[in-house]
Amino acid sequence: MKHPSKSPGRLLLAGLVAALPFGGMAAAQEITIVREVDSNNYDPQKSVARAAAEGLFMMGDTLVSLEPDMQTVSDGLAHKWDVSEDGRTYTFHLKDGVTFCDGKEMTAEDVVYSIKRWVDPETKSPVAWRAGDVKDVVALDDKTVEYQLEEPFSELLYQLTQSFGTIVDKDNVEALGEDFGISGFNGTGPYCWESWTPRDKLVMTRHEGYDWGPSFYDNDGAPHMAKITWQVVPEENTRTVALLTGQSQVTQYIPAIAIDQMDQAPSVEVQRSDEAFWTYFMGFKINKESVSDPVARAAMNLAVNQEALAEDLMFGKVEPAYSYVSQGALDWNEDLDDDLLRYDPERAKKMLDEAGWKVGEDGVREKDGIKLQPTAYVFAGSTWQKVSEFVQAELLKVGIDLEIQAFDATVAWGKLATQEFDVFGMSFPYVSSGDALNLYFRSENMPTPNRMNWDDEETDMLLDKGKTALDDETRADAYGEVLKKVHEAAVWLPLYHEPMFITHTAEMEPVVPHNNYGAGLYKGLDLKFKE
Amino acid sequence: MTIPADIENTPPRRQAWWRALMRDPSAAVSMIVLALFVLGAMLAPLIAPHDPFEGTRSVMQPPVWAERGDWTYILGTDGQGRDILSRLLYGTRLTLLIGLLSVGIGGFIGSLLGLLSAFYPRLSPFVMRFADVMLSFPAILLGLALVAIFGPGALPVIIALSIATVPDSARIARSIALSVMQQEYIEAGRAIGLSDTAVFTRYLVRNSISAIMIFMSLRFGQIILIGAALSFLGLGACPPAAELGMMASQGRDFILFAPHIAFIPSLTIFIIVLAANITGDALRDVLDPRMRS
Numbered sequence: 068m069k070h071p072s073k074s075p076g077r078l079l080l081a082g083l084v085a086a087l088p089f090g091g092m093a094a095a096q097e098i099t100i101v102r103e104v105d106s107n108n109y110d111p112q113k114s115v116a117r118a119a120a121e122g123l124f125m126m127g128d129t130l131v132s133l134e135p136d137m138q139t140v141s142d143g144l145a146h147k148w149d150v151s152e153d154g155r156t157y158t159f160h161l162k163d164g165v166t167f168c169d170g171k172e173m174t175a176e177d178v179v180y181s182i183k184r185w186v187d188p189e190t191k192s193p194v195a196w197r198a199g200d201v202k203d204v205v206a207l208d209d210k211t212v213e214y215q216l217e218e219p220f221s222e223l224l225y226q227l228t229q230s231f232g233t234i235v236d237k238d239n240v241e242a243l244g245e246d247f248g249i250s251g252f253n254g255t256g257p258y259c260w261e262s263w264t265p266r267d268k269l270v271m272t273r274h275e276g277y278d279w280g281p282s283f284y285d286n287d288g289a290p291h292m293a294k295i296t297w298q299v300v301p302e303e304n305t306r307t308v309a310l311l312t313g314q315s316q317v318t319q320y321i322p323a324i325a326i327d328q329m330d331q332a333p334s335v336e337v338q339r340s341d342e343a344f345w346t347y348f349m350g351f352k353i354n355k356e357s358v359s360d361p362v363a364r365a366a367m368n369l370a371v372n373q374e375a376l377a378e379d380l381m382f383g384k385v386e387p388a389y390s391y392v393s394q395g396a397l398d399w400n401e402d403l404d405d406d407l408l409r410y411d412p413e414r415a416k417k418m419l420d421e422a423g424w425k426v427g428e429d430g431v432r433e434k435d436g437i438k439l440q441p442t443a444y445v446f447a448g449s450t451w452q453k454v455s456e457f458v459q460a461e462l463l464k465v466g467i468d469l470e471i472q473a474f475d476a477t478v479a480w481g482k483l484a485t486q487e488f489d490v491f492g493m494s495f496p497y498v499s500s501g502d503a504l505n506l507y508f509r510s511e512n513m514p515t516p517n518r519m520n521w522d523d524e525e526t527d528m529l530l531d532k533g534k535t536a537l538d539d540e541t542r543a544d545a546y547g548e549v550l551k552k553v554h555e556a557a558v559w560l561p562l563y564h565e566p567m568f569i570t571h572t573a574e575m576e577p578v579v580p581h582n583n584y585g586a587g588l589y590k591g592l593d594l595k596f597k598e
Numbered sequence: 599m600t601i602p603a604d605i606e607n608t609p610p611r612r613q614a615w616w617r618a619l620m621r622d623p624s625a626a627v628s629m630i631v632l633a634l635f636v637l638g639a640m641l642a643p644l645i646a647p648h649d650p651f652e653g654t655r656s657v658m659q660p661p662v663w664a665e666r667g668d669w670t671y672i673l674g675t676d677g678q679g680r681d682i683l684s685r686l687l688y689g690t691r692l693t694l695l696i697g698l699l700s701v702g703i704g705g706f707i708g709s710l711l712g713l714l715s716a717f718y719p720r721l722s723p724f725v726m727r728f729a730d731v732m733l734s735f736p737a738i739l740l741g742l743a744l745v746a747i748f749g750p751g752a753l754p755v756i757i758a759l760s761i762a763t764v765p766d767s768a769r770i771a772r773s774i775a776l777s778v779m780q781q782e783y784i785e786a787g788r789a790i791g792l793s794d795t796a797v798f799t800r801y802l803v804r805n806s807i808s809a810i811m812i813f814m815s816l817r818f819g820q821i822i823l824i825g826a827a828l829s830f831l832g833l834g835a836c837p838p839a840a841e842l843g844m845m846a847s848q849g850r851d852f853i854l855f856a857p858h859i860a861f862i863p864s865l866t867i868f869i870i871v872l873a874a875n876i877t878g879d880a881l882r883d884v885l886d887p888r889m890r891s
Contacts, residue, residue, distance in 0.1 A: 304854050324855055379657045379679060447832055449851045456837045457678060460653045463838075471837055472749060 097294040098316040098575075098594065101306045104476065105266045105299045110248030111233035112185045112192045117496065120230040120584040122269050122297065125591045126168075127233035127254030130159050130178065130212075131224055132281040132590075133583045137342045137498060138397060140224045141281045144173070144234060144255065145212075154219030154537045155202075161210040162279045167236050168259035175206035180237045182214070196505070197226040219535045221542045222505070225498045229584055255279075257290045257590055269297040284592040291595040303449065310335055310570055317571035317578060317594065319587035322449075323384035329570050336573055340580035340587075341386070343567040344393050347494040349443065349458065349560040350507075350519045355489040357441040360434075362422040363467075364557035368408035369415035370465040371458055377563050380453050384568070388561035391553065397499035398533075400547030403554055415465045424466075432466040440468045441489035444482055447473040451492050454562060484515040491518050494565070496585040500546045501533050508553060519558045526552060573597075618884045625880030628873040635870055639691035647672070648681035650688045651838045655679055658856040676845070676859045677852055686866060689840035692752065693870070696834070696841075697822040699756050704763025705814045711764070712771025713806060716779055717798055726772070729765035737762035737824045745833040752841075755834045759821050767813065774809045778802055808885050815878035819871040826867050842867050 106119035111127060132143040145159035165173040182204045186195050199220035205213045216223070226232065239253035252260040257280060258271035277289040298315065300306045303322040309315040311332060321329055321337075330337045351358040351367075358364055373387035389407035392399060424432040424439060432439040443458075445451040452473060459469045469490065474482050483491055497503040506512065509530055510522045526549055533545035553559070567580040567587050576597055581589035588594065620626050638645065648671075659675040660667045661682075667674060673682040715725040741758035748754040778784065779802065787797045826843030828834040835841035842863045849860025 303851060307854060322851065324852065328855070375655055379653075379655055380677065452832075452837070452848065453677060453851075457653065459838055460651065460678065463651070473832060 095294075096292055096596065097296070098292055099296045099298050099309075099314065100588070101298050101300045101309050101315040101318045101320065103299070103301060103303070103306075103320045105269070108248045109252050109260075109263065109269075111230050111235060112181075112190050112194075113248070115193055115231075117585045121586040121588070122271070123230040123233050123252075123254070124256070124583070124586050124589050125258045125295070126252055126256040126260055126271055127230070127235070128165075128256050128279070129229070129232045129234070130227050132283075133225070133228040133498065133581075134281075134283045135340065135342070135579055135581045135589075137344055137582050139283075140228065141283050143228070143281060144178070144279065148224075154221070154535075155216045157214040157216075157223065158207070159212045159214065161212065163210065165255055165279050166276065167239075167253050167255050168274055169236075169239075169253050171236065171238075173234065173236075173255050174209045175212045176209075177234055177236060178212045179204045179206050181234045182232070184235065184240070185231060192231070194229075194231045197222075197229060197231055199223050199226070219537055221534060221536045222499065222501050225502065228498070230586075257592055258292075258295060261294075266299055268299065271295050271297075280590060280592050284590070286592045286595075290592050292591070295591065295594070310572065313572060316575055317569065317588070319567060319569050319580070321568060321570045323381045326384050326568055326570075327382065334573050335570055336575075336577065338569045338571070338578055338580050340567040340569075340582060342395065343496075343565060343580075343582045343585070344396055344498065345494060345496050345565045345567075345582075345585050346388055346392060346503075347385075347454065347492075347562040347565065348388070348391065349455075349490050349492050349562065351441075351558055351560070352486070352489050352491070352518060352520055353556070353558055354520050355441070356437045357439055358489045360422065360424075361556050362418055363424060363439060364560075365408055366415040366418045366422075366424075366465065367462060367467060368557050368560050369411045369418070370467065371461045371560060371562075372410040372412075373562060374410065376454070376457055380457055381563065385563040385565050388563045391550070391559050391561055392497060392500050392503045393564050396497065396503075397501070398543045398546040399500055400543075400550045402547070403551060407554070408557065412461075412465055419465065426466045430463075430466060431468045438468070439466065440470065442470045442472060442487075443490035443492060444479070444488040445471060445473050445492035446479050447475045455492055458560070458562070483518060486514060486520075490560075493518075496582075498583070500550060501530075501542065504546055504549050504553075505530055505534060508549060521553065521556075521558055523552070615884045619880055622880050622883070624876055628876035628880070631869060631873045632877055635690055635866075635873070636694065638687050639694050642684075642687035642691050646681075646684035646687050648684045650680060650684040650840050653678040653680055658852060658859070660856065661858050661862070664858070673862055674856070674858050676848060677856075682845075682859065682862055685840040685845060686842075686863060689842045689845050689863060690866065690870070692835055692839060693822060693826060693842045693867070696752060696756055696759065696825040697818055700759035700821050700825065701763055701814050701818050703756070704760035705767045705810070705817070707760070708764040708767030709771040709806075709810050712768040712773075713775045713798070713802060715768070716772045716775030717794075717802060722772070725768060729768045732761070732765035735762070738827060741824070741828045741833060742831075745828070750833050750836055752835050752839070755825055755828050758828075759825055762824070763817060763821065766817065767810070770813045771806065771810050774806045775802055778805045781805070812878065812882045812885055815881055816875065818878065819874035822874065823867070823871050842870075 104118050106114050106116040108114050109119055109122050111123050129143045130145045132141045134141050144161055144165060146162045147160050149158045161175060167173055184190050185192055186198050186201045200217035202215040202217045207213055234255060236253040240247050243251055257274050257277045259274050261270040261272050263269045273290050273293050275289060306318060306320055307325045326337060329335045351364050353359055377385045377387040389409055419432055423434045427433045443455060445455045455471045459471055462469045506516055508521050508526050509517060510527050513520055529545045529549045533542045536542035567582050569578050569580045569587050571578050574596055576595045578593060580587050583589055656675055657677055657679040659671045661674040662669055662672050671681050676682055711725050715722040740762055741755060744754045744758040784801055787801050829841045829843030830847040835844050845863035846860050852859045
């Protein structure tokens with residue numbers, strides 16, 4: 068791979084760095100974080116956007132939290148918890164002295180209210196299943212909560228670290244009604260809601276007196292920053308320049324192309340974490356004619372050179388993916404490691420030939436009057452534009468003509484819930500294999516997020532088994548079995564695993580990248596200017 | 599009407615305007631540039647040095663004049679490792695095709711409506727009010743609406759741009775035709791008993807056509823610009839097709855590190871539109887009797 072060593076653009080960047088010393092924000096303890104998109108709202112139980120999680124992790128707290136390694140569950144609002152032997156009852160012991168931003172004390176009743184709101188069908192939470200089959204949530208006393216399940220849920224503690232389990236204030240929810248999480252939010256987090264201008268900025272201020280942060284943070288008191296502004300900057304080059312010129316102090320949204328240059332710039336530092344568990348893939352709607360043949364789907368997997376994609380298009384800043392979840396994720400089935408479909412276009416052609424997919428006059432393969440000409444729906448925007456065009460070109464080399472239709476994010480989710488397309492492009496965060504599998508491969512999750520229409524009784528049975536397992540081995544076996552099934556059926560075309568890169572100005576102490584739901588700054592307790 | 603005294607010494611009309619055109623250096627250069635682009639676009643499959651759609655592993659190669667550039671990729675490669683020169687040739691082809699078809703289809707329908715409404719004055723209010731309504735729609739908006747209905751692609755863009763060309767050309771054609779209608783030869787034609795069709799085709803159309811063509815040539819540049827803008831917004835040509843506006847849009851992500859990817863197609867659009875406009879202007883100066891001093 069060749070890169071231009073000295074282009075006018077590089078000089079431009081160097082000029083910017085030289086000309087503009089970073090801003091004098093240090094004294095003020097205020098920072099601006101630039102990001103790509105905003106959320107539709109900041110109601111924890113209702114929004115599934117990563118942008119919502121970014122705000123809510125900082126403005127609210129969850130019962131338990133997740134360490135940067137993405138494996139270890141740590142304390143949150145609860146300082147300790149017990150699990151009954153049958154795995155159906157979790158008892159959480161809450162920390163003392165926790166208050167909401169308005170000064171009111173947080174009690175077990177608030178936890179009960181929040182969890183019940185999450186699973187209440189009236190809330191219409193798209194992620195209610197993540198709370199498990201809740202039988203009841205009871206406050207034993209002011210500081211003790213009993214979480215009762217109908218059946219065991221091996222993922223529960225991981226799920227409770229997600230922003231969906233953020234503890235909310237009943238009075239606040241009722242007072243704001245439909246505007247909850249839009250005009251205000253009263254949480255117990257390290258920062259407090261100040262204002263939100265949709266698609267522009269979310270402003271939050273320090274929660275004075277906060278000292279109940281997770282113990283894995285070095286900072287056991289209130290955050291160092293007095294004020295944080297989350298600024299939406301959709302254009303990636305503008306974000307890069309914002310960092311270099313000190314208009315923004317920290318962000319995880321620097322394009323791959325700029326990471327190396329940022330790393331070399333004296334005014335910025337880049338932190339990387341590989342435990343990000345954020346995977347890009349294309350899924351096949353397996354009951355559609357052009358992608359219903361597992362052989363053809365496997366051939367598509369073989370035809371795409373993920374390594375070239377990662378190296379050339381993403382500048383070596385992502386990991387090529389051959390598995391549907393990161394091979395480092397909890398419960399990954401290591402037996403599959405050797406059987407994953409890796410780049411082999413010759414084998415792809417041979418497989419297609421043998422399966423009867425013959426190259427037609429126009430160079431596109433067909434069989435029984437069906438052309439290998441699937442339609443793909445992807446998100447509009449630079450990432451998917453690049454990725455889908457790359458896949459398109461790779462598939463064309465083996466005689467598969469992928470047609471791409473890109474949609475703006477505002478309509479894409481709706482389009483992706485239809486049965487119109489054959490292939491879809493998606494990226495998603497997960498905490499474990501089970502998390503990913505339960506989300507995408509349950510038959511009850513058709514038509515979305517199970518957009519593949521993967522309707523298999525055995526899968527459902529195994530997922531239930533994994534979900535309700537009482538020990539690690541049973542769970543890993545059940546999920547491993549599902550992983551085997553879906554990989555063998557080639558229902559996805561995995562593309563790459565995206566690590567977490569946090570870029571911040573050199574005036575700040577190094578920031579440890581967290582990865583929970585892709586929110587790299589997590590609770591923001593370690594955001595600090597160098598002294 | 600005065601008749602030139604010395605008919606013998608006047609060169610044939612066609613030759614005269616051609617010479618006048620070539621005497622204007624900027625027009626001559628513009629026409630040559632335009633001709634080169636058209637030629638390049640037409641011969642794209644023959645002269646393109648690489649496959650314009652097939653990516654390679656040498657991504658973001660700089661053009662030959664930059665440091666580390668080499669002659670394999672004269673204008674460098676884009677973010678997918680595709681040869682920019684080849685894509686440029688194919689892209690110019692599609693861009694010009696979109697422009698020509700839109701101006702051709704829209705101009706034909708519009709002019710016909712305009713001429714008819716001048717010929718049959720009773721039609722006039724309907725056609726002109728329709729044109730007024732259409733004129734209040736910006737072409738970009740129309741394009742957005744059509745793409746929302748039909749999905750992105752070159753065809754919806756051509757339809758949108760054709761529709762957008764109709765009202766303008768109808769108005770221009772009508773105003774030209776109205777002045778032609780007042781000429782004595784029209785009355786003369788009627789007097790000798792020619793049918794409506796004959797007067798319309800032999801007298802009106804033939805005497806209006808050159809002025810209408812001038813308008814079309816001026817319009818051509820604008821249409822190319824709007825077509826490229828729609829493709830830039832991701833509403834025009836679909837990947838992997840190459841289109842100048844789309845190439846500029848794809849290059850935007852690389853602007854800080856490999857500016858040539860966006861710069862080269864943008865410059866090409868600029869040159870084509872400028873050349874088309876200068877040529878159109880010069881044609882008008884030469885052909886329009888009212889502009890002759």
